Amino acid sequence: MTKKQHIKAGIITGIVVNYGLKWLVRNDLSVGLIYSIILGIIGEILPDILEPPTSRWHRKLWHSKKMIMYMALLVLVLLIIPLLKDSMKAGIVIVLISYLIHLILDSRTPAGLP
Numbered sequence: 001m002t003k004k005q006h007i008k009a010g011i012i013t014g015i016v017v018n019y020g021l022k023w024l025v026r027n028d029l030s031v032g033l034i035y036s037i038i039l040g041i042i043g044e045i046l047p048d049i050l051e052p053p054t055s056r057w058h059r060k061l062w063h064s065k066k067m068i069m070y071m072a073l074l075v076l077v078l079l080i081i082p083l084l085k086d087s088m089k090a091g092i093v094i095v096l097i098s099y100l101i102h103l104i105l106d107s108r109t110p111a112g113l114p
């Protein structure tokens, strides 16, 4: 997928996850709209910053199926364990879910994920 497509997905993911947390989980578990968009974009472009798409074989650990599992687990742990402030927790969850969406989108391409 192109960087532009990932950025669009990040904007949508940031907004949807932020309002999802607010409405489905708890009213105070959210960040502002602009923050949710910025965090969504960060999570969505992060895998390609960690492993720049310089060749067809750029997808390694940070783009792997294992990473999908780790990210999903981290989201659950963050939501269950009361370690961080709600706004910080919401921000991290938005970044992690955007990262997950990046991997899911990349997995649908012909190259797939390792």
Ligand SMILES: [Zn+2]
Pocket (backbone or CB within 6 Å): 047, 048, 063, 102, 106
């Ligand atoms: Zn990628």
